[in-house]
Amino acid sequence: MIDRINDIAWQAHQGSVAAIIQLLNEKLAKSGVRTRAIFSDGVLQLLCEAANIEQLEQSPLVDQIQEILESIAPRNIRRVNINSRIVREQQLLWLKEISSDRENQLLWSHEITLTQPNIIKQLINDFTQAQAELGKPSFAKTPVSRSLVLVNKEKHKNKNKTKILAAVSLCSLLLLGWVIYAKLGNKIKNLIQPEASKSLTTQSTKENQIQLPLITPNNSVSESPDDPFGTAVRIANQASASGKVATSSTQWLEIAAKWQRASDLMSTVPKNHNRYQEAKIRTQLYKKYSEAAQKEAHKSKS
Known part of the structure; x- marks a missing residue:
């Protein structure tokens, strides 16, 4: 086994x-x-x-x-x-x-x-594994056991055939169940699929957009010189919330400016700050977001 x-x-x-x-x-x-x-x-x-x-x-x-x-x-x-x-x-x-x-x-x-594997291939793989396991004796081949195998060879063959037949029957039942599911499942899928497809399409569209949101004039941020880290995070949060609806070149340019501002603030975090190392990483990350937003602005113009 x-x-x-x-x-x-x-x-x-x-x-x-x-x-x-x-x-x-x-x-x-x-x-x-x-x-x-x-x-x-x-x-x-x-x-x-x-x-x-x-x-x-x-x-x-x-x-x-x-x-x-x-x-x-x-x-x-x-x-x-x-x-x-x-x-x-x-x-x-x-x-x-x-x-x-x-x-x-x-x-x-x-x-x-995750993309689910083909159900037919999965059933075939499961059946192949089951057949391989059932076809092997479950005891070690010691001298005594080898003698027993020789004496009861025909008996073991019959048992193995029975096991294989049982595995084939099980696989047939699984295939039959899958066919029934495929026929009845299509009716259920027809009811669920339009809404699910719409949801997945919306999610895919949001994920494909760079999350470089826009700051509108009403979204003012009070910047505290005593906590540049917190101020930069607030600016980035506002940018992240607004960029999901950005469409025009002007909006993307405003986004780029906000990300650059957040990056500049992060770069001023002092070394004695308890999140100094993270601030260094965010400085570079926000800068990349700003550059990406500028690219989106150029695309919107064309």
Whole structure:
């Protein structure tokens, strides 16, 4: 019998969060990214940590994680929320920590939906594994057992045939269930799909836009010279809230100016500040957002 206790890939495929994290950490080791995860409310909350911001660049890291998870195809896991931040000391309640203050705790957060494997291929794989396991004797081949095999060879053949027939019957039932589901499920899908498709399209559109929101004249920010970090965060929050509706070149230019202002304020955080290292990272991050907003402004002109 195949030893499933030490088969990490199989455990990850069955939905074991610990096994999934082990595989992710092995595959991301070269990039210097470490992961932790919790399955909560139907979503796999994934935390990615690294020593510097370059290792946590959003687009390539998200693509790499999605590719790894879809190759694992974990059962009962479809939605994955990827969170990233500079590495910190071990926190047992890290999900509660980032949920209470996402803007200050994270560099970015991005939710993905895993593509589910073809149901027919999955059934074939499950059947192949079951047949392979059933076809193997479950005892070690000691001298005594080899003698027993020779004596009872025909008996074992009959038992193996019975097991294989049982596996074939089980697979047939699964296939029949899938066919019934496909026929009846289409009626349900026809009712649900329009609204779900609309929701996914809206979400995809928002995610594809750079989150470089606009500050309107009414959104004034009181800047305190005693706390440049807090002021910069407030400006960035306002920018982040307004940019989701930005469409014109003028709006994108105003966004770029706000991000630049937030970056400039972050660069003035003194070294004795308890979040000085994070301020250095945010200075560069806000600057990149400002440059991206300027690019969007040029696109809007054309």
